[in-house]
Amino acid sequence: MDQVATKRSGRASNGRDRRTRKAATSEADLGALQGFIGFNLRLAQDVSFRAFARQTGQRGLRPGRFAAMMVLRDNPGITQSALGRAIARDKSTVTPLLQDLQRRGLVKRHPSRTDRRSVTLTLTEAGEAALRELVRHARAHDQRLDDIVGDAKAGFLALLRRIADDFG
């Protein structure tokens, strides 16, 4: 149960030394793929996303909704566009997301007084309550990640942020 992974870091898998990191149950050789940061990023994100969804999924509020509601809580009156930028989602994704949250009674949308194009967003009481509950799950979930990352967390987060910021 102690990770085959980190064992190999030395030898550059040039594609000829097969059978390197296969899972416990004889599976495919990932070859050079396992050296790509991008690929491993996807795998990790994928697993994390799914685990979060499992923990909170019954309510149908998955990571995307969670992130949106967090931003809404901390920035009451924000507009859809700004929300989209904050959570890195296209505005055309944000529209139906908010329609859903509004339909569930978790979010209120009123026209902005200063700009007739835009909508200002706030969580309802129910939204705040739902978010509090959600935060409990999210914390538990992220605690698992914290446990894996251990004291490397600060550096790990810094690298993730750097990737997110520098790939403009």
Next chain:
Amino acid sequence: MDQVATKRSGRASNGRDRRTRKAATSEADLGALQGFIGFNLRLAQDVSFRAFARQTGQRGLRPGRFAAMMVLRDNPGITQSALGRAIARDKSTVTPLLQDLQRRGLVKRHPSRTDRRSVTLTLTEAGEAALRELVRHARAHDQRLDDIVGDAKAGFLALLRRIADDFG
């Protein structure tokens, strides 16, 4: 251009100290969200994915196809299920993915001789050629990630793999 991010790590954002990490252009406060590993994982993956797609996207071969073709190249004769497990995609996702690659003439599928349920997969010559080209782009792309991660790469990859593996 030197990351506002890591600056705040000390104070636990309990939701009352607003305006902490907003981007250069007065934007939303991410609040507690920025402390979540899961959220930052998504942002980084997102940006990386999109950058890859931009570099190779004209050909329509995005990261998903790239990963599949890499596994195919290193594991000729593999079955769809095994491929799916290798790249962490559901078998119902793999089916249309391969139909597309086959339609493009990059992959051959023949019935397995030993198991009449399964299909064995191999890259065609065109597939190998396309992949070689793709690898060039992928390497350039991952080099950018390498540059960002620097000498922390080994540890960074180890953490990503640990996350992917331990969240079963």
Next chain:
DNA sequence: AGCAATTAGTTTGAACTCAAACCTTATCGC
């Protein structure tokens, strides 16, 4: 051998996402 449980692959339905086109409203330059 024979029946149950598993596995390979496909199909279908729902969710999420982006990009592009579009309308409305603001802002900028002159």
Next chain:
DNA sequence: GCGATAAGGTTTGAGTTCAAACTAATTGCT
């Protein structure tokens, strides 16, 4: 002011993805 340009939101279309239901074939158990 006025026209061009930009920005906020919505709609539409296409691409990915998973999960569940289903068929066909294989394995396991007795």
